[in-house]
Amino acid sequence: MITAERKPLDEIIDYIKPFSRILLVGCNECVTVCAAGGRKEVGLLSSALQMAFMKEGKVLDVKELTLERQCDPEYVEELVPLIDQVDAVVSMACGCGVQEVAKRFKEKPVFPAVNTKFMGASERQGVWAERCQGCGDCVLGMTGGICPVARCSKRLLNGPCGGSSNGKCEINPEVDCAWQLIWDRLKSLGIEKTYEEIVPAKDWRTSRDGGPRKIIREDLA
Amino acid sequence: MAGTMRYSYPPNVHIIRVPCSGKVDALHIMKAFQKGADGVYVAGCLEGDCHFKTGNIKAAHMVAYLKGLLDEIGIGAERLEMFTMSAGMGERFARIATDFTERIRKLGPNPAKAGSDKTDKVAVG
Numbered sequence: 001m002i003t004a005e006r007k008p009l010d011e012i013i014d015y016i017k018p019f020s021r022i023l024l025v026g027c028n029e030c031v032t033v034c035a036a037g038g039r040k041e042v043g044l045l046s047s048a049l050q051m052a053f054m055k056e057g058k059v060l061d062v063k064e065l066t067l068e069r070q071c072d073p074e075y076v077e078e079l080v081p082l083i084d085q086v087d088a089v090v091s092m093a094c095g096c097g098v099q100e101v102a103k104r105f106k107e108k109p110v111f112p113a114v115n116t117k118f119m120g121a122s123e124r125q126g127v128w129a130e131r132c133q134g135c136g137d138c139v140l141g142m143t144g145g146i147c148p149v150a151r152c153s154k155r156l157l158n159g160p161c162g163g164s165s166n167g168k169c170e171i172n173p174e175v176d177c178a179w180q181l182i183w184d185r186l187k188s189l190g191i192e193k194t195y196e197e198i199v200p201a202k203d204w205r206t207s208r209d210g211g212p213r214k215i216i217r218e219d220l221a
Numbered sequence: 222m223a224g225t226m227r228y229s230y231p232p233n234v235h236i237i238r239v240p241c242s243g244k245v246d247a248l249h250i251m252k253a254f255q256k257g258a259d260g261v262y263v264a265g266c267l268e269g270d271c272h273f274k275t276g277n278i279k280a281a282h283m284v285a286y287l288k289g290l291l292d293e294i295g296i297g298a299e300r301l302e303m304f305t306m307s308a309g310m311g312e313r314f315a316r317i318a319t320d321f322t323e324r325i326r327k328l329g330p331n332p333a334k335a336g337s338d339k340t341d342k343v344a345v346g
Contacts, residue, residue: 009293040248044290047251051333052294054255 001030001121002094003128004037004114006045012090013052015111019087020059024049024113025079025101026066027093034128036114037092039066045092045113061086070097076104083108119150136206136213142194144185149202151178157199159183226311230318242266242303243276247283254296257334260325262302264314270307277305296333300325 016022024046032038046062053060063082067075070093079101083089088109091098094116102110118130133150139157140147149155153163153171160179163170167180186192204210235258239245242265253261263284265277281303288298302321306313 009290043248044251047248047255048290048294051251051255051296054333055295 001033001119001128002096003034003117003120004031004094005117006036006041006092006114007112009048009052012045012111012113013049016049016060016088016090019109021061021063021086021088022049023063023065023079023082023086023089025070025089025091025093025097026064027070027091027097028066028068029071031093031097031114032066033122034120035126037094042066042092045090067093067097070094071100073100073104076100079105134207135202135204136210137203139199139202142197142199143182144189144191144194146178146181146185148178148182151176151181157202159195228311228315230315231322234318234322241271241273241276242280243271243273245280245283247287250284250287250301251290254291254300254331254333257331259328259331259334260300260302260321262304262317262321264317265303265305267305267307294333296331297328300328300331 024042026032026037026039026042028038031041035041042064046064050060050062063086065079065082067078069075070091079089083105086108088111089101089105090111090113091101092113093101094114095112098110098112117128119132119134120128121131123129130150132147133155135149139149148157152160153169153175154161156179160177161170164177164180167177169175169177183192183195186195206213237249242263245263250261250263263280265280266272268277271277284301284303288301291301292298304317304321306317
C-alpha cells in the first residue's frame with residue numbers, strides 16, 4: 001500500500017486560514033489502511049480544525065466525504081454536488097488523490113493534509129515499513145523475495161557492504177541488513193548459488209531516473 | 222458503586238456508559254470537546270482486568286494519541302485523561318471525579334467552547 005502520515009495541524013491550518021468553508025476528502029484505500037486519511041481520520045481532522053477555528057473566534061464549515069478511491073476520476077466525480085458549496089478542498093489521500101482532485105476542480109484551491117511516505121507493508125498493528133521503490137524492473141526473483149532496492153540503504157545489488165554487522169545496517173541498529181535477510185532466505189531455500197551470480201549495473205531508466213512514468217494497456221485504453 | 226456507597230461526586234460530571242473503555246472512539250471524545258465539554262476522562266478497568274483482554278490498554282493508547290492532537294490545536298492535553306479502576310472502587314471513582322473536576326476548573330473553560338452547554342464528561346467502561 002501507499003503509506004502516509006497526517007501533516008502537522010499548523011501547516012493544514014495555515015493552508016485553510018483564509019477560507020471559511022472547506023471540503024475535507026478522505027480515501028477508502030491505502031490511507032485508510034495506514035490510518036492516515038480514511039473516514040475516521042477525516043472525522044477527527046474535521047473536528048480538530050473546527051475547534052482550532054472556534055478557539056480563534058471563527059467558524060469553519062467542513063463538509064466531509066470519503067471516496068472509494070481518490071486516484072480514479074470516476075470516484076472524484078462524486079465531489080461535484082459539494083464543490084460549489086465550499087471555498088477550498090483539503091485532501092487526506094496520497095499525492096495521487098490530491099492531484100486528481102486538483103485536476104478535476106481547476107477553479108478550487110486543493111491542499112494536502114497528509115505527507116505521502118512510501119510503498120510499504122504492515123509489520124504489525126500501527127507499524128508500516130518500506131518494501132518497494134517501484135524501480136520498474138523487479139529483482140525479487142533473484143533475491144529470495146526480499147528487495148535490495150527498497151530495503152538496502154545503499155540499494156546494493158551484489159551483496160552487503162562493510163556496514164553490515166550482526167544482521168543490522170550501519171545506519172541504524174533497528175534496520176535489518178537486507179543482504180543478510182536475502183542470504184538467510186536463499187540458504188533456507190537451498191539456492192545459495194543464486195548469490196554467486198553477478199548482477200550487472202541496474203538500468204535505472206525504468207525507475208524515476210527516466211522521468212515521469214506511464215503504463216498504457218492498449219487492450220484497455 | 223459510588224452511588225450505592227453514598228459517595229458524592231460533582232453533579233456537573235456527565236457519565237456516558239459504554240460496555241468497555243475500548244469501545245470509546247477518538248471521535249466521541251473530540252465531539253465532546255467540540256460540543257463544549259471542558260474536560261473528558263475515560264474510566265476503564267484496572268490493567269490486566271479487561272473482560273475483553275485489552276480494551277483498557279487500547280483506550281489508554283487512544284487517549285495518549287488524542288492528548289497530542291488536543292495540544293496541537295491549543296485545547297490542551299491536560300483536559301483529557303485516562304483513569305483505571307474496578308467496578309468495586311466507588312470511593313476511587315468519586316475521588317477521581319472530584320479531583321478531575323477541580324483540575325479542569327483551574328484550567329478554566331474549554332477555549333473552543335462555542336455553545337452554552339458546560340459540563341465535564343466522562344466515559345465509563
